[in-house]
Amino acid sequence: MNPQSNAMPEAPLDSQVPAPAVISATRRMYWSVRRELWESRSIYIAPLAVAALILVGFLISTVHLPDKMRGALALNPMQQHELIQQPYNFAALLIMGTTFIVAVFYCLDALYGERRDRSILFWKSLPVSDLTTVLSKASIPLVILPLVTFAITVVTQWIMLLLSTAVLLGSGVSVAPLWSHLPLWHMSLMLLYHLLAIHGLWYAPIFGWLLLVSGWARRAPFLWAGLPLLAIGVVEKIAFNTAHFAAMLGNRIGGGSGGAASTAGSMSMDSLTQLAPVQFLISPGLWIGLAITAAFLAAAVRLRRYREPI
Amino acid sequence: MACIEAHGLRKTFGTTVALDGVNLRVEEGRILGLIGPNGAGKTTALNAILGLTQYQGELKVLGRDPWTERDLLVRDVCFIADVAVLPRWLRVSQALDYLAGVHPRFDRAKAEGFLAKTNIMRTSKVRELSKGMVVQLHLALVMAIDAKLLVLDEPTLGLDILYRKQFYDSLLNDYFDCSRTIVVTTHQVEEVQHVLTDLMFINRGRIVLDCSMEEFERRYVELTVHPEQVAAARALKPILERQVFGRGILLFDQVDRQQLASLGEVRTPSIADVFVGVIGNQAGQAQGAAR
Numbered sequence: 179m180n181p182q183s184n185a186m187p188e189a190p191l192d193s194q195v196p197a198p199a200v201i202s203a204t205r206r207m208y209w210s211v212r213r214e215l216w217e218s219r220s221i222y223i224a225p226l227a228v229a230a231l232i233l234v235g236f237l238i239s240t241v242h243l244p245d246k247m248r249g250a251l252a253l254n255p256m257q258q259h260e261l262i263q264q265p266y267n268f269a270a271l272l273i274m275g276t277t278f279i280v281a282v283f284y285c286l287d288a289l290y291g292e293r294r295d296r297s298i299l300f301w302k303s304l305p306v307s308d309l310t311t312v313l314s315k316a317s318i319p320l321v322i323l324p325l326v327t328f329a330i331t332v333v334t335q336w337i338m339l340l341l342s343t344a345v346l347l348g349s350g351v352s353v354a355p356l357w358s359h360l361p362l363w364h365m366s367l368m369l370l371y372h373l374l375a376i377h378g379l380w381y382a383p384i385f386g387w388l389l390l391v392s393g394w395a396r397r398a399p400f401l402w403a404g405l406p407l408l409a410i411g412v413v414e415k416i417a418f419n420t421a422h423f424a425a426m427l428g429n430r431i432g433g434g435s436g437g438a439a440s441t442a443g444s445m446s447m448d449s450l451t452q453l454a455p456v457q458f459l460i461s462p463g464l465w466i467g468l469a470i471t472a473a474f475l476a477a478a479v480r481l482r483r484y485r486e487p488i
Numbered sequence: 489m490a491c492i493e494a495h496g497l498r499k500t501f502g503t504t505v506a507l508d509g510v511n512l513r514v515e516e517g518r519i520l521g522l523i524g525p526n527g528a529g530k531t532t533a534l535n536a537i538l539g540l541t542q543y544q545g546e547l548k549v550l551g552r553d554p555w556t557e558r559d560l561l562v563r564d565v566c567f568i569a570d571v572a573v574l575p576r577w578l579r580v581s582q583a584l585d586y587l588a589g590v591h592p593r594f595d596r597a598k599a600e601g602f603l604a605k606t607n608i609m610r611t612s613k614v615r616e617l618s619k620g621m622v623v624q625l626h627l628a629l630v631m632a633i634d635a636k637l638l639v640l641d642e643p644t645l646g647l648d649i650l651y652r653k654q655f656y657d658s659l660l661n662d663y664f665d666c667s668r669t670i671v672v673t674t675h676q677v678e679e680v681q682h683v684l685t686d687l688m689f690i691n692r693g694r695i696v697l698d699c700s701m702e703e704f705e706r707r708y709v710e711l712t713v714h715p716e717q718v719a720a721a722r723a724l725k726p727i728l729e730r731q732v733f734g735r736g737i738l739l740f741d742q743v744d745r746q747q748l749a750s751l752g753e754v755r756t757p758s759i760a761d762v763f764v765g766v767i768g769n770q771a772g773q774a775q776g777a778a779r
Contacts, residue, residue: 201592209589217575297575302540302624304589305563393591486541 183377206306210314211322214288220280221318222326227277229334232269236338239265244349251395253353262359266338266350268370270331277327278377281319284386289482296487308482316475319385324373332366369398374386375458383467384430386474393481398488430467491516491519491637491669492537496545499532506532507543509692514686519665521680522673523763524690530673533690534641543598550636561647563592566630567639574622576615580608586669587629599632604664620651627655631663638663640672644679650713652676656683662720677759687759691767709748711738712756717751724748739765 215221231454250258291314292298297403301311388403391465407487458464490513497510506529514520524530535541537549539558547554552561572584580603588595603610606624614622623643630638643654660683664670674680687704689697699707713721715737722729724747726738739757740748748754 197706201590207588211587212589213582213586292575295575296569296573298575299540299567299569300575303538303562303565303567303569304590305559307559350493396593410547485543 186296187268189443191405201305203310206310207314207317210306210310211317214314214318215285215322218235218284218287218318220321221284222330224280225273225277225327225330227271228273228334232272232334233337233341236265236269236340240341240345244351247346247351247355249271259359262356263365266335266360266365267364269334269338270365272416273331273378274327275371277323280383281323281377281385282388284318284323285315286392286403288318288389288395289478290395290399293485293487298487308479312393312475312482314388314481316385320382324377326379328366328373329368329446331369335365336360371455379464380430380467381434382471383474386471388479390474390478390481393478429463489516490514490548490555491518492547492549492671494536494545495522497533497536497547498544499529499536499541502512504647505693508696509545510690510693512695514669515669516669519664519670519672519683520673520686520688520720521684521759522688522690523677523759524673525761527694530690530694531641533691534567534673538562538565538639543585564630564636565639566633566637568623568626568630568643569643570645573616574626576613577772578614579610579644580614580625581610582738583614583625583629584610587633591616591633592770593634594629595632595634602628602631602658620647623647623651624656627658627701628762631658638668638670640674642668642674643672644674644676652679656680659683677763681759689766691770696770697741697762697766704759704762705756707742708757708762709740709743709745709754711740711748711752712736712755713738713752721748723750728761728762741765 217330246261250261253261292301339356342356343353346356389463391403392399407423411421413429414420414423492512492514494510494512497512498505501508508529510529510533522530524532532541534545536543537554539549539554539561542555544710549561550564554561584596584599587599588596597742606621606628608617608621608625608628614625617625623732627643644655647655649729656679657671670681672684684701686700688695711721711726719737721736721738724740724743727741728739730737739761745754
């Protein structure tokens with residue numbers, strides 16, 4: 179359970195045995211994360227499948243693209259801007275929504291599935307501590323999935339742009355409005371910020387809670403993840419006729435008011451002015467959330483130590 | 489240094505006592521069979537030794553406290569919990585990669601060598617392998633780890649006799665040496681009789697027999713008694729008596745072999761018969777006490 183103990187080279191008990199290669203904590207972590215990717219291939223398959231669907235749909239829609247672009251020229255720049263960006267934002271939103279759902283299901287199964295199929299006994303026979311295991315599992319929704327989402331979204335958007343360009347060039351319509359209204363580099367930067375800030379940091383307590391439940395529940399982790407929250411909300415409502423807890427949850431899931439972006443939740447990714455990274459980083463909500471995440475994860479580590487296969 | 493040393497090891501689940509003051513000492517280089525009826529506390533004892541469960545009392549494994557020093561201990565200890573714990577989604581090649589990645593004492597070439605003797609394909613997933621092949625795979629992985637203590641909890645449960653035989657053969661020929669210790673629990677005691685160096689019976693959380701196999705062979709004698717000598721043989725207080733084809737077969741504990749030889753044919757009994765004698769008597773006494 180102690181992170182330092184993993185990193186420390188250990189003197190072999192028997193001096194005749196040559197000292198074994200010391201395996202660093204980073205290397206254990208790396209293999210643990212790879213292990214998660216082997217097990218849960220939906221981490222990249224689901225967003226890739228959605229991206230493929232988006233591209234198929236978009237490809238069909240390019241039939242009308244030259245007409246649409248000619249029509250767009252009649253609109254004012256603001257409307258043009260929105261019309262051109264709309265499919266790109268929609269693609270990003272769809273992929274992001276998919277990976278969020280993947281993350282939720284991943285977390286609920288992460289520490290539950292290994293107990294249910296008893297494979298925890300195999301993993302525990304290897305020198306990987308509970309802390310490393312839980313952290314590697316937490317890194318999937320907090321780091322890996324945001325990065326996967328980012329990469330897949332950016333590639334999808336570029337393919338969409340290149341497809342559109344090819345179609346427009348083929349039909350003799352100017353591509354200038356398309357390119358001038360689609361600052362893809364800028365949009366990518368915004369997307370990355372959103373993913374790291376909201377999905378990686380702001381949502382961390384949600385994933386921490388799901389991991390904790392998955393390490394605790396003996397059955398139906400999905401129900402256990404939701405019912406206690408509902409119960410707290412109901413009790414609060416009946417006892418005090420208030421809804422602070424529900425509001426707090428809503429705020430957390432909605433992305434936080436005055437959070438990473440001033441219009442959080444509405445996924446317009448075209449202006450840096452909407453971002454408030456400093457404001458976000460000093461907001462108490464973020465840090466309280468991260469502290470709660472740490473507590474949830476610490477509890478999950480402890481549970482993994484004590485819980486037996488079901 | 490003893491490999492495993494326990495004093496007054498206790499573990500309770502609610503009101504059920506799983507381990508009731510177990511004392512044991514296993515020296516390095518032994519193959520210990522831990523034999524007991526279902527629910528006797530075998531798995532609990534192994535879990536305590538492996539640091540998978542908390543316990544009361546004193547326990548040292550390779551000089552370490554298995555619960556508090558588990559992360560260090562697990563580098564020198566291997567275990568096969570039972571046949572079904574390898575995750576079904578794991579590919580054979582992934583298992584090799586992962587172990588090479590995280591285990592400082594894993595020798596990949598060795599594991600590949602063991603696997604080459606089997607029909608297991610590198611690209612197969614565990615779910616595609618037969619039960620026997622899963623055990624072969626697990627054993628190949630474990631034998632490639634240079635561990636000091638190997639714990640096997642019902643390793644051959646549900647395997648056919650060929651795989652079972654092969655399992656113990658490769659364990660003895662390819663793995664065991666005097667610097668390693670093996671602890672095995674099994675119900676298939678006939679098959680391990682000639683594998684073990686030490687024997688322990690556990691019943692209702694207590695060790696009821698603890699001896700080396702040499703001692704076992706000295707101590708227990710099975711007598712196929714001549715019909716006219718039955719009364720004389722019974723007077724020596726056998727711990728078990730049964731009839732086979734109309735002849736009485738009596739099991740004795742610490743009775744002079746020469747004396748018994750005059751009453752019939754003597755031989756070393758099987759572990760299974762001694763088990764029935766020792767544990768069966770206890771159960772009878774317990775029932776008698778309950779009445």
